[in-house]
Amino acid sequence: MAAEGVATGAATAHLTMVQAINQALDQALAQDERVVVFGEDVGVMGGVFRATDGLQAKHGAERVYDTPLAESGIVGYAVGLALAGMRPVAEVQFAGFLYPALDQVLSHVGRYRHRTRGRYTVPLVVRAAYGGGVHTPEQHADSPEALLAHAPGVKVVVPSSPARAKGLLLAAIDDPDPVFFLEAIKLYRSSREAVPAEPYRLELGRARVAREGDALTLVCWGGMVEVCLQAADVAAREGVELEVVDLETLVPLDEETVLASVRKTGRAVVVHEAARTGGFGAEVAARIAEGALFHLLAPVARVAGWDAPYPPFTSVEHHYRPDAARVLAAVREALLT
Numbered sequence: 001m002a003a004e005g006v007a008t009g010a011a012t013a014h015l016t017m018v019q020a021i022n023q024a025l026d027q028a029l030a031q032d033e034r035v036v037v038f039g040e041d042v043g044v045m046g047g048v049f050r051a052t053d054g055l056q057a058k059h060g061a062e063r064v065y066d067t068p069l070a071e072s073g074i075v076g077y078a079v080g081l082a083l084a085g086m087r088p089v090a091e092v093q094f095a096g097f098l099y100p101a102l103d104q105v106l107s108h109v110g111r112y113r114h115r116t117r118g119r120y121t122v123p124l125v126v127r128a129a130y131g132g133g134v135h136t137p138e139q140h141a142d143s144p145e146a147l148l149a150h151a152p153g154v155k156v157v158v159p160s161s162p163a164r165a166k167g168l169l170l171a172a173i174d175d176p177d178p179v180f181f182l183e184a185i186k187l188y189r190s191s192r193e194a195v196p197a198e199p200y201r202l203e204l205g206r207a208r209v210a211r212e213g214d215a216l217t218l219v220c221w222g223g224m225v226e227v228c229l230q231a232a233d234v235a236a237r238e239g240v241e242l243e244v245v246d247l248e249t250l251v252p253l254d255e256e257t258v259l260a261s262v263r264k265t266g267r268a269v270v271v272h273e274a275a276r277t278g279g280f281g282a283e284v285a286a287r288i289a290e291g292a293l294f295h296l297l298a299p300v301a302r303v304a305g306w307d308a309p310y311p312p313f314t315s316v317e318h319h320y321r322p323d324a325a326r327v328l329a330a331v332r333e334a335l336l337t
Helices: 017-031 055-059 071-083 099-109 145-149 162-174 223-237 255-265 280-295 314-320 324-336
Strands: 012-015 035-039 064-066 087-094 125-130 155-157 179-184 193-196 208-211 216-220 242-246 249-251 268-275 301-305
Touching: 012 017, 017 035, 017 055, 017 087, 017 162, 017 193, 035 071, 055 064, 071 087, 071 099, 125 162, 145 155, 145 179, 145 249, 145 268, 145 280, 155 162, 162 179, 162 193, 208 223, 208 255, 216 223, 216 255, 216 324, 223 242, 223 268, 223 324, 242 255, 255 268, 255 280, 268 280, 268 324, 280 301, 301 324
Parallel strands: 035 064, 035 087, 087 125, 125 179, 155 179, 216 242, 216 268, 268 301
Antiparallel strands: 012 193, 155 249, 208 242
């Protein structure tokens, strides 16, 4: 079965997310000679997670190539290529390594359209793996989506399945403005899904209802969609139907889909991996308060990482990353209100 919203074609294959991303990059390189793929170890090695495996051999070292281990340089170089008319797709191995590039993000990436009064745009994509769940150490498991979402002028996309990842990545590469494409490490190989072989695009800026329900709305994205669906399965066996809204794009945020769901259910729990304070969940909770306050039967709750660095010792990782049990505890408290 193909994923919701993904057109079914004659040919599909059951792919993991990393295979679907590889296929999207392959097709983007084939369709548009302006597309170039670069980053740390993306060429000969095929990427630390093998997302670019085989692309250099197929499309050549002038279009798929390695860069020095210098994240600020990678993003700055992508800005220059985009301004020169190319379609750069940069890879930063882990989103927690993006911090040296925040000067490029905040000072340049999102500003050129406004800085040049619309004469230039920056159609670049920066892909980065994020989040925990596979025993990577601390900075390799960070979830910095709120930092990126706070930078005006950029889009932030976080897919939750193989088919969604392919369609959203191809749309991101076509987009005239900069897109940060965050891929949950936990999802790279955790499941397979029917993915159409032909190229297709999914609309950026649209949330989807991943599961319908009427008792409470779980709002989530990326790696937390899987966790929320697990929680919803448990709740359903107890006779409680939870609605799961997968944001997919944090910026621009599809506020209407979130509000429509909360107005229906009357309760909301926002779930994310990043630290709670200043996390993107706070933005979602504020939007719900602004747009659906008089429909709420209980305060909006948040389930998030703790306000501490991601644990450097993987043996305690499970205490940090939200799981279905923590989500269900928040759900039960909200339902008692």
